[in-house]
Amino acid sequence: MMTHYTDSYLAPNAHFGLYSNLLESIMHYIHADLAPIILDPERDNLVDRTELMVATSLACDASLNLGHDGENASHQLAHAVGAIYDTTHGSALSIIYRAWLEYICENNIPRFARMAEKVWGVEPDPTNERAVAYEGINRLINWFVSLGLPVKFSDAGLSPTDEEIEFMAEQAARVFGTGYIGKIRKLYKDDIVQIYKNSL
Numbered sequence: 001m002m003t004h005y006t007d008s009y010l011a012p013n014a015h016f017g018l019y020s021n022l023l024e025s026i027m028h029y030i031h032a033d034l035a036p037i038i039l040d041p042e043r044d045n046l047v048d049r050t051e052l053m054v055a056t057s058l059a060c061d062a063s064l065n066l067g068h069d070g071e072n073a074s075h076q077l078a079h080a081v082g083a084i085y086d087t088t089h090g091s092a093l094s095i096i097y098r099a100w101l102e103y104i105c106e107n108n109i110p111r112f113a114r115m116a117e118k119v120w121g122v123e124p125d126p127t128n129e130r131a132v133a134y135e136g137i138n139r140l141i142n143w144f145v146s147l148g149l150p151v152k153f154s155d156a157g158l159s160p161t162d163e164e165i166e167f168m169a170e171q172a173a174r175v176f177g178t179g180y181i182g183k184i185r186k187l188y189k190d191d192i193v194q195i196y197k198n199s200l
Contacts, residue, residue, distance in 0.1 A: 001055060001056050002031070003090075005027050005064070006115070009023045010071045012069065013069055014111070020114075022064055024115070026064075027115075070183070071183050074097060074100050076172045083171065087158075091150055095156060101137045101140075102134070102198070103198070104185040108184050109129050112133035113133040121139075122136050153200050160196065169189045169193045172192050173187070
């Protein structure tokens, strides 16, 4: 769910308007308020689980994607992993997410820095937006870890061979018939291979 929102937010043509603000609010609410309640047996309740279901629906129906062309690469990377290893979609995403975000971050530092500040509570630093952006990535991945998700292949007990990585990269790159995936940065087969290797 969080990756769907993050991918929508990282649209290359997005401006910081209504939909960006809605996405920031929902992402912050999920990790800061909703998840801690649901993960606590003492506070878990039907009302908050209902809100979780609403948040899940909004994440998947693209209604908050209006006005900007959401990213598509992470899910294609994850689909190829799931096809080979039969991992759940969420686990496949968490495995490749850091490597993917770090691979594309330099192509839109201001957007990543804004997400770090508004969603993950990183202190703004106009003199070093890059550091802010990467700290936001760190906090997102640390949140995955706190949920018990694998954040690299080895966390899931997986050791892809070079041949498997090549095959997954080929499958991911060809899914749209263009030879690449991604919006912020076009990812060709060699880029995808590197992202998988960075996820080992």
